[in-house]
Amino acid sequence: MLEIVREPSCCATPETITPAVLETRDLGVSIGGRAILRNVNLSIRPRQVFGIIGPSGAGKSTLLKCINRLIDLTPHAQVTGEVLFNQQSILSQSIHPDDLRARIGMLFQQPVVFPKSTYHNVIFGVKRLGLVARKDLPAAAEAALREAALWDEVKDRLHESALKLSVGQQQRLCLARSLAMQPEVILMDEPTSALDPRSTEAIEQLMTRLKERHTIVLVTHNIPQARRVCDWLACVCMNDGVGEVAETACCDQMLDNPCCQAVVEYLKAAP
Amino acid sequence: MTAIAPLSLSPTFAPSRRKRWSFTFAFSVIGTAVAIGFVIAMVALFAWQTVPVLQHSGSGYLTANNWHYRHELFGALSMIYGTVAVSVVAVAIAAPVGIGAAIFTSEFLPPRVRVVVKIIIELLAGIPSVVYGLIGILYLRNFVYDSFETFDLLSGDTLLTAGILLAVMILPTVMTLSDDALRGVPALQRQAARGLGLSRFGAMLHIALPQARVGLLAAVLLALGRALGEAIAVFLVVGRQDNHMPANVFSLRALLEPGQTLTSKLGGAEVNIAYGDPLHWAAIVGLGLMLLLIAGLVTIVGAWLETRGSSPSMYSGRGIKGEGRSANDSTLQLTALHKEPSPPTPSLSTRRGRIRRHRFIEGSTVTAFAFCTTIACGLMLVLIAAIFYRGGSALSWRFFTEQIRLVGADGGIFFNIVGTLILIFTALVVCTPIAMALALMQGVYFRKRAAQRLGIVLYLLNGTPSILFGLFGLIVFVKFFGWGKSWLSGGILLGIMMLPTVTVALIERIKVLPRKYIEASRGLGLSTSQTIWSVIVPQSRSGLVTGSLLGLARAAGETAPIMFTATIFAGAMFPHGITESPVLSLPYHIFVLAQDSFDPRVAEKLWGTAAALLLIVLLLSLIALPMRLRTHEEAAGA
Numbered sequence: 056m057l058e059i060v061r062e063p064s065c066c067a068t069p070e071t072i073t074p075a076v077l078e079t080r081d082l083g084v085s086i087g088g089r090a091i092l093r094n095v096n097l098s099i100r101p102r103q104v105f106g107i108i109g110p111s112g113a114g115k116s117t118l119l120k121c122i123n124r125l126i127d128l129t130p131h132a133q134v135t136g137e138v139l140f141n142q143q144s145i146l147s148q149s150i151h152p153d154d155l156r157a158r159i160g161m162l163f164q165q166p167v168v169f170p171k172s173t174y175h176n177v178i179f180g181v182k183r184l185g186l187v188a189r190k191d192l193p194a195a196a197e198a199a200l201r202e203a204a205l206w207d208e209v210k211d212r213l214h215e216s217a218l219k220l221s222v223g224q225q226q227r228l229c230l231a232r233s234l235a236m237q238p239e240v241i242l243m244d245e246p247t248s249a250l251d252p253r254s255t256e257a258i259e260q261l262m263t264r265l266k267e268r269h270t271i272v273l274v275t276h277n278i279p280q281a282r283r284v285c286d287w288l289a290c291v292c293m294n295d296g297v298g299e300v301a302e303t304a305c306c307d308q309m310l311d312n313p314c315c316q317a318v319v320e321y322l323k324a325a326p
Numbered sequence: 327m328t329a330i331a332p333l334s335l336s337p338t339f340a341p342s343r344r345k346r347w348s349f350t351f352a353f354s355v356i357g358t359a360v361a362i363g364f365v366i367a368m369v370a371l372f373a374w375q376t377v378p379v380l381q382h383s384g385s386g387y388l389t390a391n392n393w394h395y396r397h398e399l400f401g402a403l404s405m406i407y408g409t410v411a412v413s414v415v416a417v418a419i420a421a422p423v424g425i426g427a428a429i430f431t432s433e434f435l436p437p438r439v440r441v442v443v444k445i446i447i448e449l450l451a452g453i454p455s456v457v458y459g460l461i462g463i464l465y466l467r468n469f470v471y472d473s474f475e476t477f478d479l480l481s482g483d484t485l486l487t488a489g490i491l492l493a494v495m496i497l498p499t500v501m502t503l504s505d506d507a508l509r510g511v512p513a514l515q516r517q518a519a520r521g522l523g524l525s526r527f528g529a530m531l532h533i534a535l536p537q538a539r540v541g542l543l544a545a546v547l548l549a550l551g552r553a554l555g556e557a558i559a560v561f562l563v564v565g566r567q568d569n570h571m572p573a574n575v576f577s578l579r580a581l582l583e584p585g586q587t588l589t590s591k592l593g594g595a596e597v598n599i600a601y602g603d604p605l606h607w608a609a610i611v612g613l614g615l616m617l618l619l620i621a622g623l624v625t626i627v628g629a630w631l632e633t634r635g636s637s638p639s640m641y642s643g644r645g646i647k648g649e650g651r652s653a654n655d656s657t658l659q660l661t662a663l664h665k666e667p668s669p670p671t672p673s674l675s676t677r678r679g680r681i682r683r684h685r686f687i688e689g690s691t692v693t694a695f696a697f698c699t700t701i702a703c704g705l706m707l708v709l710i711a712a713i714f715y716r717g718g719s720a721l722s723w724r725f726f727t728e729q730i731r732l733v734g735a736d737g738g739i740f741f742n743i744v745g746t747l748i749l750i751f752t753a754l755v756v757c758t759p760i761a762m763a764l765a766l767m768q769g770v771y772f773r774k775r776a777a778q779r780l781g782i783v784l785y786l787l788n789g790t791p792s793i794l795f796g797l798f799g800l801i802v803f804v805k806f807f808g809w810g811k812s813w814l815s816g817g818i819l820l821g822i823m824m825l826p827t828v829t830v831a832l833i834e835r836i837k838v839l840p841r842k843y844i845e846a847s848r849g850l851g852l853s854t855s856q857t858i859w860s861v862i863v864p865q866s867r868s869g870l871v872t873g874s875l876l877g878l879a880r881a882a883g884e885t886a887p888i889m890f891t892a893t894i895f896a897g898a899m900f901p902h903g904i905t906e907s908p909v910l911s912l913p914y915h916i917f918v919l920a921q922d923s924f925d926p927r928v929a930e931k932l933w934g935t936a937a938a939l940l941l942i943v944l945l946l947s948l949i950a951l952p953m954r955l956r957t958h959e960e961a962a963g964a
Contacts, residue, residue, distance in 0.1 A: 125521055130436060157523025167518035170537060180522035183532055229518070236522060 074142070076101040076270050077122060077240060081136035084117050086129060091117050092298040095136070097289055101239075104262055104271045106285030106306070108278065110321055113291045114298030115274045119242050122272065123159040124152040140240075157184055160233030162243040166225035173220065174213040176228055180236045187235075195235055203231035204261055223254025230261065240270045248276065259284050278325045282310055292317035350855035354771060357763020362783055364822055368790070368798050372615040375801065379608035387612060391571050395600070400609040404571050406616070408485060408585035412560060413553040415489025415581065416496055420553075421546045423493075424500025426698035428545075431501070432508040433530045434692060435699075443703060444505070445951050450706040451498035452876070452947045454883020456913045457936050459562035460920050461709060462491040467563055470582075477582050483565035486581040491559050496549040497702055503548060503632070507541025508534050509962055527688040540631050547628030548789065554621040555791025557589035557886045558913075562920055564590050588617045592793045597890060601805065614797045618790065625789030629782045710944075713936050720934025730896055730910070735927045739935055741899055745813070745909030746882055746942070748901065749892060752817020753881045754874060757824050761873070764825070765832035765866075766858060788826035792886040795819045799891035811908035813901045816892025823887060824877030831876065831954060834961035835869025836862060868953060875950035879943045885913040912939040 075098040082095040092114040099105045107115050120126040121134055124145060138145050145155055157180070168176050177196040181187045187195045196213075200206040205227045209220070217228055226246060233241055243262075247255040262271055262284045275281050281288060288309040292301040294317070301315040313319050379387055383400050390401025431443050467482030470490070511534045519529040535542075565584020572580030591613055600606040724738055731737030768780050796819070803815030839862065847857040893914040901907035912935055919932045 123521065125517065128517065128520060153520075153523050153525045153528075155523075156521055161521035163514070163518065163521075165514065167514045169515060169518070169533065179519070179532070180524070183524055183528055184522075232522065 073100050075099055075139075076141060077272070078139040078142075079118075079121070079136065080139070082118070082121060082138060083135040084114065084121060084126065085133045085135075086117075087131040090297045092121075092291075095291075095298075095300050097300065097303065099240075099270060099272060100287065101270050102266050102268070103286040104266050104273055104284050106281045106288045107272065107274045107291060108276070108281055108288060108321075108325075109291035109298070109301075110293065110324075111276070113293050115291050116244050118291065118298070119161075119244050119272060119274050122240070122242055123156045123161055125156070125161065127152055157186070157236055158239055160236060160238035160241040162226070162229055162233060162241065162246045164245045164248050166222060166229045166249070168217040168220070168225045168228055170216065170218060172214045173209050173217045173228060176217045177231050177235055179232060184236075186237075196231075199231040199235035200228075202234045202265070203227045204257060205231055221254070223250050223257065226250060226254065226258065227261070230258075234265075238269065240272065241265065243271060243273045245274055245276060247280065255280070276325075278310065278322065282306060290315070290318045290321065292321060348853065348855040350766070350858050351771065353759075354763045354767045357760045358767045358780070360760055361764055361787065361822075361825060365783060365786060365790075368794065369615075369618065371798065371801060372611055372618060372794075376608050376612040376615045378605050379612050382605055382608075387609070388616075391569055393568050393609075395596070395603075395606045395609070398605060400605075400612075401569075402588075402609075402613060402616070404569050405586050405588045405591055405613065407571060407575070408564065408587040409554060409589070409617070409620075411485045411575075411581060411585065412488040412492055412564065412587055413550055415486060416492035416553040417546060417550050419490065419493035420497045420500050420549060423698045423701060424497050424549070425504045425542055425545070426695040427497075427702045428501045428504035428508060429530060429535075430692065430695035430699045432505045433526065433534060434695070441952075441955065443699060444502070444955055445948075446703045446706050447498045447501050448951050448955070449944060449947055450702065450709075451502065452879050452883075452943055453706075453709060454885070454913055454939060454943060455495065455556060455559045456562075456883065456885045456916045456920070457709075457713065457940060458491055458495050459559035460916060460932070460936055461712065462487060462559055462563040463920055465712070466491055474582055477579060479582055481565065481584070483563055483584050484582050485564060485585045488560045488564040488585075488587070489581065491563055492553045492556055494705060495556060495559060496552045497705070499549040499552050500545050501702060503545030504538075504542050506962060507538040507545060507632075509959070510541060511537045525685070525688060527692060540634060544628045544632035547624050547631065548785070551621045551625035551628060551789040554624065555589060555617060555789070555793070557593045557791060557793035558917060560587055561590040561593040562917075566590050566594060588613045589791060589793050592617070592797060593886065593889070597797070597800070601800075611797065611801075614794050618794055621789055621791050622786055625786055626782060629785035629789075632785075633778050633781060710940065713933065713940055717930075717933030717935070717937030720930045721937060725931075725934055726938070729899075730915075735925055735931065739910075739912065739915065739931075739938060742910040742912045742915050742935070743938070744900065745893060745898065745911045746913070746939075748813050748909055749816045749820055749888065749911060750878050750881045752814060753820035753824055754878060756818050756821030757828055757877060758870070758874065760821075761825055761828040761832060762863075762870070764829045765836060765869075766862075768829070769833050769836035770854065770858060770862065784826045784829055787822070792823060792884055795823055795887035796890045799887060804891055809904055810906035811890075811892055811894060812904050813892055813907060813909045814904050816888040816909070816911075819887040819891060820881040820884060823884060824874075824881045827877040827880060828870070828873035831873025831957070832866055832869045834957050835866040838957060838960040839865050869957060872950040872954040872957070875946045876954060879946035879950075882946070883913055883939060883943050885917045889914055889917065912942075 077097070077099040079095050079097045083093040084091045095118060097105075107118060109115050117126065120129070121138055122140075126132050126134060134146060140155065140159070143150070169179060171179070174193075174196055177199050178187075178192045181195055182192060197206060197210075200209065205224060208224060209228075212219075217225065220228060226249070230241075230246075247258050250258065259280060262273065265271060266286075273281075273285065285306045287303070288306050289303040290301045290309065290313075291298050292315075293299075301317045302309060302313060304314070309318070310322065313322060379400055382398070383390070386401055388406070389403055390399075391403040392399045392401040393404070431440055435443065467487050469482070470484060470487045471479055471482035515533050515537070516529045519533045520526070524532065564587055566586050567584040568586055570583060570585055572583055574580060592610065597610055600610045726738055726743065727740050728738035729741050730739065764780070764784070768777050772780060799815050799819045803809045803818070804811065807815075809815055843861050843865065844857060847861045852860065888911060892908055893911040894908045895914065895918045896910070898908050898910050901909055916932060916935050916939065919928055919935070
């Protein structure tokens with residue numbers, strides 16, 4: 056077990072407030088026989104920004120991929136334990152991972168825009184999955200772009216290649232593409248690590264706005280960013296070469312007053 | 327303790343010269359010039375030799391359907407028709423099957439199985455065309471004859487038979503190149519699409535296919551180039567009937583008649599008769615020129631698309647109707663869209679009928695693709711099993727150590743093996759330095775644009791029909807140099823034929839060399855040529871080895887380039903000297919025996935020879951393929 060320096064003190068236990076939208080129970084992942092994560096127990100409230108911090112290689116991204124089952128695409132990956140989305144286990148056979156991914160959006164480190172126009176990028180998912188009637192597509196695109204605070208910048212060149220946008224704009228375009236699907240949860244895997252400070256700020260502001268309607272799970276390396284946007288934090292640390300959740304706490308508690316020795320060390324080393 | 331000698335710094339650097347013609351650079355230039363010169367010389371020679379027939383027949387050479395050389399009538403229409411017909415049949419079969427199989431292999435198979443499938447497909451590509459011809463003669467033409475009994479065929483030798491056989495032969499080309507095109511689409515793009523909830527099939531259909539479509543088209547074109555130029559297998563099953571044009575070109579009946587293609591004409595005995603008569607000879611070379619131009623054009627377009635397809639495709643903006651209106655309308659709908667997200671539905675597993683229907687269609691399509699892959703791999707296994715089943719009984723120690731007797735009905739193939747070995751080792755000696763020169767030019771000296779052009783020359787060389795190498799050799803080595811049939815001309819021709827295989831393997835190896843090695847070497851102050859010899863050449867040795875093995879496998883099975891220039895059927899042993907010193911060879915042996923022998927003892931020897939040839943080819947390929955494929959994938963990713 057990870058060494059505990061002292062007992063946690065504050066933070067109203069989250070379980071008492073609202074039912075969790077996402078929960079993991081004893082989640083473990085191994086890839087090709089090598090354990091990556093074990094004993095992950097998280098409980099993520101709706102309409103919050105839930106941050107996951109921790110050193111590189113501890114399995115934060117893997118954890119994120121378990122939530123929308125994108126881990127299925129990794130060869131030889133094995134998932135044990137349970138992930139509950141609205142109290143329903145998503146690892147069971149009864150749920151099709153594609154349906155799940157349509158309701159849990161994801162944003163990657165590097166913006167991945169398709170070599171199509173901005174417009175076609177935004178409506179890509181909703182059009183292909185038939186979630187919006189054909190005649191409503193332009194409206195849906197506009198709504199999503201407005202929500203991602205990109206509309207004013209691209210409204211005059213919707214039909215130009217999305218590859219011409221700046222990287223920061225591309226990342227917001229990816230966000231808009233997810234938002235168009237009206238997801239309940241948005242997973243973000245270090246969404247600002249490839250961006251300049253101004254674009255980062257734009258994304259952070261968006262996160263605070265988006266949590267009014269969506270639940271956001273954010274993996275980040277950037278501690279100040281975690282402090283700015285997260286409501287609740289979990290720190291994933293390495294223990295014997297396997298990632299474990301060292302501590303979960305509300306944001307300030309974790310950053311100012313960590314309980315676990317591993318977290319203390321990580322925060323000391325982090326900028 | 328010894329005192330450390332003080333560092334002596336020379337006060338000035340040696341003045342730098344602007345361009346140094348090092349030995350290495352000169353070597354690369356000469357090698358490249360030889361390769362490019364060969365292509366130019368071939369086109370020029372054919373064009374020059376064709377002139378008499380154009381003066382004699384004019385446009386009738388292309389549009390008339392009367393080829394009677396005794397009456398000095400040369401109208402090649404039926405051959406052009408034959409070539410087009412068999413190629414169209416081949417592509418119509420191979421393109422859907424090959425692309426389907428490639429989609430399944432690249433998008434749906436786990437990596438390890440994928441490697442196995444790719445090796446099987448590469449092996450299928452390596453089977454010599456004369457062996458395909460043999461299979462065609464003994465199985466396929468009976469199959470066609472029986473299947474279309476209602477049409478009351480004269481024989482199983484038809485355009486359709488040739489087309490089907492060609493389809494099998496070009497299937498690996500379509501599949502390998504399509505797989506490359508699909509692999510060229512970044513994995514991140516697929517992941518992003520999957521993250522939006524698209525199925526694996528959806529990501530393939532909406533992300534991978536659209537982005538790979540140029541590459542897929544290139545794959546089909548390059549395969550078409552192959553089909554147009556294939557001589558030996560077609561020769562054996564097409565019927566070779568002159569001046570036969572169907573009444574209605576667009577009927578199945580038309581394909582069920584025997585015909586003649588440009589290549590089968592060039593593979594026939596008429597070539598030897600023609601040389602004495604300038605006009606007749608011009609008519610024959612003209613066929614070669616036509617073939618070179620058609621196949622060359624298709625290959626160049628394919629190669630151009632292929633190089634273009636690998637660079638990220640830019641979206642060309644296209645206006646959407648009602649764009650302005652949508653902006654106005656949307657304000658009204660915004661409120662509706664912006665309401666609170668609908669409360670979570672009770673069960674994720676509730677799916678609409680539409681989605682379920684989609685998944686059914688997706689499932690059946692994937693099954694069809696899987697079926698295509700199974701066909702491709704199954705073909706390989708069936709072919710090899712058939713050959714070893716029929717030829718296994720002939721394989722014995724005596725078979726390998728005795729020489730041919732009784733016109734192939736008795737004895738062994740010792741001198742055929744010796745001859746083939748002599749040919750391919752000559753080819754290796756000819757090919758290696760030129761391939762290294764080309765690879766250095768392409769990978770080290772040339773910038774992007776020039777490298778792309780040289781790449782297209784390589785594609786062109788690769789796509790040049792092998793029978794044309796034979797024709798070129800016949801004109802230059804046999805007649806002009808007066809060598810007669812000689813092992814050396816065969817070796818040189820095979821060496822040039824295997825050039826693209828070896829060069830591409832080397833280039834890809836150079837491409838995956840870590841840049842830091844080169845930077846480290848340059849950082850020590852080594853010149854370009856010193857870096858080449860101390861870093862690049864040693865590090866790319868594996869590329870040279872694997873490329874050479876595959877090139878040798880291809881050269882060992884080639885019949886067309888050597889049949890007029892280097893080999894005879896019987897009566898040759900070890901060559902002495904260059905002039906009039908032919909050798910025996912395995913593929914030519916099969917080619918001759920396959921044409922006109924139904925003696926069961928000959929049949930046994932025939933299949934035994936095919937099995938022996940296949941053994942050599944498969945052995946060479948199997949050693950090289952796993953490493954070659956790894957380098958290829960890395961180079962494609964780089």
